[in-house]
Amino acid sequence: MAGNADAPRIGVLALQGDVREHERVLHGLGADVIRVRRPEELATVSGLVIPGGESTVIDKLSRQFGLQQPMRDAIAGGMPVLGTCAGLIMLADCVRDGINGQQSFGGLDVVVRRNAFGRQLESFEAELDVAVLGAPPVRATFIRGPVVESVGTSATVLASLPDGRVVAVGQGHLVGLSFHPELTGEYRFHERLLRVAAVHHSVTR
Ligand code: GLN
Numbered sequence: 001m002a003g004n005a006d007a008p009r010i011g012v013l014a015l016q017g018d019v020r021e022h023e024r025v026l027h028g029l030g031a032d033v034i035r036v037r038r039p040e041e042l043a044t045v046s047g048l049v050i051p052g053g054e055s056t057v058i059d060k061l062s063r064q065f066g067l068q069q070p071m072r073d074a075i076a077g078g079m080p081v082l083g084t085c086a087g088l089i090m091l092a093d094c095v096r097d098g099i100n101g102q103q104s105f106g107g108l109d110v111v112v113r114r115n116a117f118g119r120q121l122e123s124f125e126a127e128l129d130v131a132v133l134g135a136p137p138v139r140a141t142f143i144r145g146p147v148v149e150s151v152g153t154s155a156t157v158l159a160s161l162p163d164g165r166v167v168a169v170g171q172g173h174l175v176g177l178s179f180h181p182e183l184t185g186e187y188r189f190h191e192r193l194l195r196v197a198a199v200h201h202s203v204t205r
Contacts, residue, residue: 008197008198009031009044010045010048011034011035011045011049012049013058013087015057016057017051017053017087018182019035019051021180022049022190025181025182026049028187029190029194031194037065037067042067043070046080046200047194048074048081049193051084052086052143055086055104055114056099059090059103075091078173079173080173080200081173081175081193083108083177084179084180085146088108088146088169089104089114091104091105091106091107092110092176093110093111095112096111096114098114108171108174108176109154110152112147112176114146115145115146116145117142117147122143122144124142125184126139126142126161126162128161129159130168132192133188133189133192138159138188139186140184145167146178147165148167148169148176148178151166151169157169167179
């Protein structure tokens with residue numbers, strides 16, 4: 001897709017977090033990638049990754065940079081978004097254990113709880129069956145990740161841990177993951193984002 005002027009451009013929200021790792025995955029898939037920090041940059045993309053990092057910081061900076069409302073408008077307008085870890089928190093309609101005044105962009109009809117795995121389990125790996133991706137299972141890295149505590153009627157569970165805790169959800173053009181696929185060579189979520197973004201691109205341009 002690189003070099004094709006008509007290819008959908010994918011943004012990585014670059015306020016804070018593991019921006020570079022997502023860029024690497026997207027470049028590996030041949031995508032046209034830009035970092036998004038300003039509304040003008042957001043306006044040029046057909047799909048977006050919100051990386052992991054610290055949701056409190058991403059929230060604050062997005063408001064300082066005047067990106068909160070443009071993000072909400074873009075999400076409401078059908079822009080495909082993949083949110084990982086803090087990115088899932090930013091996509092959740094309701095956030096528990098946030099700091100005072102913490103806000104999200106919203107879009108996913110879910111309740112998430114931050115830092116929900118407890119001290120010993122702050123960071124761990126797990127294999128997850130994700131039906132929409134098929135075989136092989138996803139090798140998922142969790143780093144102080146959120147858990148999806150409840151899933152509203154508009155959202156769908158994409159993956160759960162063996163104990164039943166929900167760690168991946170989807171809703172139309174939105175996908176939110178409690179873990180970091182970009183750290184384990186797992187490209188399939190990004191690949192799906194590119195496919196959905198290509199459809200969005202052809203409809204909106
Ligand atoms: N604990 C972080 C938060 O609340 C998320 C951690 C991560 O993105 N790896 O935003």
